[in-house]
Amino acid sequence: xxxxNINSLIKRHEKKEEKASQNKRHEQGExxxxxxxxxxxxxxxxxxxxxxKKLSNVIMxxxxxxxxxxYDLKVITPLHISGKISVNRIxxxxxxxxxxxxxxxxxxxxxxxxxxxSIPGSSIRGVLESFLESLTNSDFxxxxxxxxxxxxDRFVGIQMKSGQNCSPSKGTKFYGDPCMTRxxxxxxxxxxxxxxxxxxxxxxxxxxxxxxxxxxNEQAPASxxxxxxxxxxxxxxxxxxxxxxDVVSKDSVFGVPNIRGNTAWYFNANENxxxxxxxxxxxxxxxAETVRGRKFYFHQSPKKCIQYYKDEWNTKLKVSKLKxxxxxxxxxxxxxxxxxxxxxxxxxxxLPKSLLNLLIFALNPGSDMGHKMGxxxxxxxxxxxxxxxQVKKREINRNSIFSSMNDYTPNIGKKDIQNLIDQKAWQxxxxxxxxxxxxxxxxxxxxxxxxxxxxxxNPYKKDFAKPQAIPTSAKExxxxxxxxxxxxxxxxxxxFDMYQRNAANFKAVMGEYFSKNDYANYTHEPYDxxxxxx
Amino acid sequence: xxxxxxxxxxxxxxxGVHSVLKVEWELELVTPLCIKNGHSFAWKSVGDxxxxxxxYKTEFKWNKPPKGDENEIADLHYSIFIENGKPVPKxxxxxxxxxxxxxxxxxxxxxxxxxxxEEWHSLHHEKNKNDLQNFLKPDFDAGxxxxxxxxxxxxxxxxxxxxxxxxxxxxxENLDDKxxxxxxxxxxxxxxxxxxxxxxxxxxxxxxxxxxxYGPNNAVRQITWRGPxxxxxxxxxxxxxxxxxxxxxxxxxNTFFTIINPKPVDLGLLRLWQNEINTGFLRLGxxxxxxxxxxxxxxxxxxxxxxxxxxxxxxxxxxxSKKTNNEKxxxxxxxxxYPLDISNKVYETDLFDFVKNDLxxxxxxx
Numbered sequence: 001x002x003x004x005n006i007n008s009l010i011k012r013h014e015k016k017e018e019k020a021s022q023n024k025r026h027e028q029g030e031x032x033x034x035x036x037x038x039x040x041x042x043x044x045x046x047x048x049x050x051x052x053k054k055l056s057n058v059i060m061x062x063x064x065x066x067x068x069x070x071y072d073l074k075v076i077t078p079l080h081i082s083g084k085i086s087v088n089r090i091x092x093x094x095x096x097x098x099x100x101x102x103x104x105x106x107x108x109x110x111x112x113x114x115x116x117x118s119i120p121g122s123s124i125r126g127v128l129e130s131f132l133e134s135l136t137n138s139d140f141x142x143x144x145x146x147x148x149x150x151x152x153d154r155f156v157g158i159q160m161k162s163g164q165n166c167s168p169s170k171g172t173k174f175y176g177d178p179c180m181t182r183x184x185x186x187x188x189x190x191x192x193x194x195x196x197x198x199x200x201x202x203x204x205x206x207x208x209x210x211x212x213x214x215x216x217n218e219q220a221p222a223s224x225x226x227x228x229x230x231x232x233x234x235x236x237x238x239x240x241x242x243x244x245x246d247v248v249s250k251d252s253v254f255g256v257p258n259i260r261g262n263t264a265w266y267f268n269a270n271e272n273x274x275x276x277x278x279x280x281x282x283x284x285x286x287x288a289e290t291v292r293g294r295k296f297y298f299h300q301s302p303k304k305c306i307q308y309y310k311d312e313w314n315t316k317l318k319v320s321k322l323k324x325x326x327x328x329x330x331x332x333x334x335x336x337x338x339x340x341x342x343x344x345x346x347x348x349x350x351l352p353k354s355l356l357n358l359l360i361f362a363l364n365p366g367s368d369m370g371h372k373m374g375x376x377x378x379x380x381x382x383x384x385x386x387x388x389x390q391v392k393k394r395e396i397n398r399n400s401i402f403s404s405m406n407d408y409t410p411n412i413g414k415k416d417i418q419n420l421i422d423q424k425a426w427q428x429x430x431x432x433x434x435x436x437x438x439x440x441x442x443x444x445x446x447x448x449x450x451x452x453x454x455x456x457x458n459p460y461k462k463d464f465a466k467p468q469a470i471p472t473s474a475k476e477x478x479x480x481x482x483x484x485x486x487x488x489x490x491x492x493x494x495x496f497d498m499y500q501r502n503a504a505n506f507k508a509v510m511g512e513y514f515s516k517n518d519y520a521n522y523t524h525e526p527y528d529x530x531x532x533x534x
Numbered sequence: 535x536x537x538x539x540x541x542x543x544x545x546x547x548x549x550g551v552h553s554v555l556k557v558e559w560e561l562e563l564v565t566p567l568c569i570k571n572g573h574s575f576a577w578k579s580v581g582d583x584x585x586x587x588x589x590y591k592t593e594f595k596w597n598k599p600p601k602g603d604e605n606e607i608a609d610l611h612y613s614i615f616i617e618n619g620k621p622v623p624k625x626x627x628x629x630x631x632x633x634x635x636x637x638x639x640x641x642x643x644x645x646x647x648x649x650x651x652e653e654w655h656s657l658h659h660e661k662n663k664n665d666l667q668n669f670l671k672p673d674f675d676a677g678x679x680x681x682x683x684x685x686x687x688x689x690x691x692x693x694x695x696x697x698x699x700x701x702x703x704x705x706x707e708n709l710d711d712k713x714x715x716x717x718x719x720x721x722x723x724x725x726x727x728x729x730x731x732x733x734x735x736x737x738x739x740x741x742x743x744x745x746x747x748y749g750p751n752n753a754v755r756q757i758t759w760r761g762p763x764x765x766x767x768x769x770x771x772x773x774x775x776x777x778x779x780x781x782x783x784x785x786x787x788n789t790f791f792t793i794i795n796p797k798p799v800d801l802g803l804l805r806l807w808q809n810e811i812n813t814g815f816l817r818l819g820x821x822x823x824x825x826x827x828x829x830x831x832x833x834x835x836x837x838x839x840x841x842x843x844x845x846x847x848x849x850x851x852x853x854x855s856k857k858t859n860n861e862k863x864x865x866x867x868x869x870x871x872y873p874l875d876i877s878n879k880v881y882e883t884d885l886f887d888f889v890k891n892d893l894x895x896x897x898x899x900x
Contacts, residue, residue, distance in 0.1 A: 291766055400645075
């Protein structure tokens with residue numbers, strides 16, 4: 001005779017009743033006015049629909065210069081570049097009662113190669129390369145070829161549409177393939193074969209392309225760069241420990257991209273959805289159609305941001321999974337009472353004059369703008385400015401190497417490099433990189449959607465990863481969000497652009513240009529660079 | 535008409551050896567230096583395999599290939615020396631690295647750009663086509679390079695390539711007429727291993743000591759890591775995180791130049807090389823784009839050995855105050871020795887005269 005577990009029967013019955021109640025409210029079309037929330041810590045600069053912009057021969061025919069520029073690095077918010085990292089192991093139990101070990105950061109030291117603390121030249125190079133890549137609509141320099149991510153025994157990575165299967169009971173189902181970058185980028189990006197005409201970043205920084213089609217012993221397309229970024233040595237006196245937060249988890253890290261297929265954040269989604277039944281849940285994955293763009297982080301106060309998470313997540317939501325740890329950072333320049341300065345050097349060689357001007361502009365694009373460097377960017381760390389740029393140069397010809405270098409102190413404005421930049425990208429970049437006038441203002445607080453307990457009908461408080469409703473199509477879900485007709489069952493965070501636009505501080509941060517005309521300019525679809533305004 | 539008789543550039547020792555220039559530099563690393571040798575060895579972080587932990591309890595097995603879960607790291611250049619009858623590996627900057635860097639810098643700065651910059655040539659080709667065709671055989675433009683064409687470039691002082699070919703030598707193979715073309719150079723370069731004693735991989739106190747084999751101990755190495763960032767997600771690029779070895783800054787090594795039958799222009803070139811090394815434009819090794827490979831000349835000596843007297847141009851600038859080479863050298867015994875101080879800018883005069891006369895095609899190419 002089969003045993004009957006009364007408790008499990010009761011639980012199953014209660015779940016059914018709860019589900020029926022939810023469906024009834026959903027059918028009655030109740031809308032839910034979601035709570036106010038702040039924008040995500042990042043935005044995306046969309047890409048051109050026509051591929052990278054090639055460097056013109058006119059520029060390449062200009063006089064060439066070599067020399068170096070020196071700058072002061074002003075640290076606005078604490079700057080951290082990870083060195084040695086130690087963790088604490090916390091024993092726990094999985095759902096089957098087995099002992100597992102969670103990990104949480106204990107301490108992150110600053111980058112130190114035993115020759116002393118330093119900001120590596122590769123970090124500085126990366127900041128400028130990614131900024132210039134966007135500004136000049138150059139090709140992507142670093143891309144993961146395929147976003148395939150396993151989480152335990154599940155596949156949670158981003159997928160793109162492949163096959164199609166019609167199922168009358170569930171509507172149209174699509175099969176998904178792991179998202180391959182080259183298929184969701186507009187034509188012309190991420191080329192691997194021989195490059196005939198290079199773009200600005202390839203010309204300045206050099207490149208190596210992995211060409212899988214190349215014959216054996218044939219060299220992959222590559223070109224030497226024209227820039228040299230030196231390390232910045234740091235006096236230990238400038239370093240202090242700051243507070244940071246990490247999530248207690250087997251391998252997840254708080255603040256690191258969590259690329260999942262059931263949230264269309266990194267890609268503009270296809271209007272169809274991939275349906276899966278996972279552990280009793282109806283899960284919908286957004287299928288990637290086109291890339292959303294290049295990701296950049298906003299500037300904000302780390303102190304304010306960390307305090308927000310402590311108050312709103314740990315305390316109010318009683319989420320016990322966030323733990324404090326210490327991280328060693330270069331302190332803000334204004335808080336440093338010593339005379340110690342951080343000075344850096346960039347060498348350039350064989351650089352046309354226009355590109356030298358572009359480099360100088362990229363270092364300091366505006367007094368109200370700053371770059372982001374290092375780790376913990378989602379929490380406001382790493383806001384910096386390159387100031388007091390001094391240039392020494394000489395023309396490259398067979399006579400000039402016998403004479404001294406000349407000082408060059410141009411006042412480079414946007415008009416000087418107009419022909420090199422993508423105007424639409426510039427609109428995005430100057431908005432994202434604008435530093436707050438008032439760092440304590442709530443308008444400049446950027447946080448992730450709340451990590452909820454899952455035991456509430458408020459979709460804003462629900463678990464970020466779990467959708468509660470079953471949309472009939474991605475398009476319909478999108479329309480519901482646009483018309484603000486969300487119900488308590490809809491996954492608020494399903495679409496990045498809708499989520500951002502509905503944030504309390506969107507207009508204050510993104511400004512008139514992106515808010516006007518019913519957010520006509522706030523779109524991450526690949527655009528025509530010839531269209532539009534400044 | 536092309537000269538059939540080989541010129542002095544192509545036959546540097548035809549009249550024998552009349553002079554020798556000996557130069558010694560002590561080079562110090564201002565920034566870390568990364569010169570690999572194609573080999574690698576095993577290393578790993580000993581611990582619980584935590585994904586979040588970084589650079590703790592690291593174990594090295596020099597000269598052993600990785601097994602199992604061990605990682606692989608590319609080694610830096612070393613040479614094998616025989617000491618007390620035993621082979622001893624020592625880390626060293628290979629002379630070929632220095633030679634290659636000097637040659638590349640010289641070509642880029644002193645040789646007509648049309649001869650080495652494919653991009654420049656294609657940008658300005660149409661504008662200067664007639665001048666090129668007038669001077670060179672049509673075969674050159676058609677891509678069929680012949681020995682006569684190469685020689686015309688090499689022996690013509692105005693192109694600047696004779697300077698490079700004369701000093702570094704030249705070898706060409708597989709030309710259309712299947713005739714090899716080669717002549718010896720006048721410059722020889724040697725380097726010594728790093729000067730350190732009992733140095734090893736720089737370790738943090740939390741790294742394990744037991745079981746480690748660090749390899750040659752005449753140079754300090756450090757492990758550096760880089761993590762490329764994916765532009766779309768701003769996360770770590772898949773399989774992008776990597777570590778590499780490099781020589782720590784602050785270490786020094788000696789290098790020796792021997793120039794047979796030196797000319798005044800060689801002194802100017804040496805002076806330029808010194809300046810360019812000290813200002814950071816002339817670097818060695820890999821990863822220069824992220825600041826590696828800058829050197830400084832901490833000490834140098836230049837001695838001209840000659841069977842007769844010095845060329846008049848150089849005579850008044852000689853100095854007897856600098857240290858000389860090994861007194862037991864055969865050069866000291868048989869030849870007259872003239873220590874020189876080439877810090878005087880006037881040594882560049884001959885070199886300047888050599889390169890200043892540009893053809894019209896180069897002016898148009900600017």
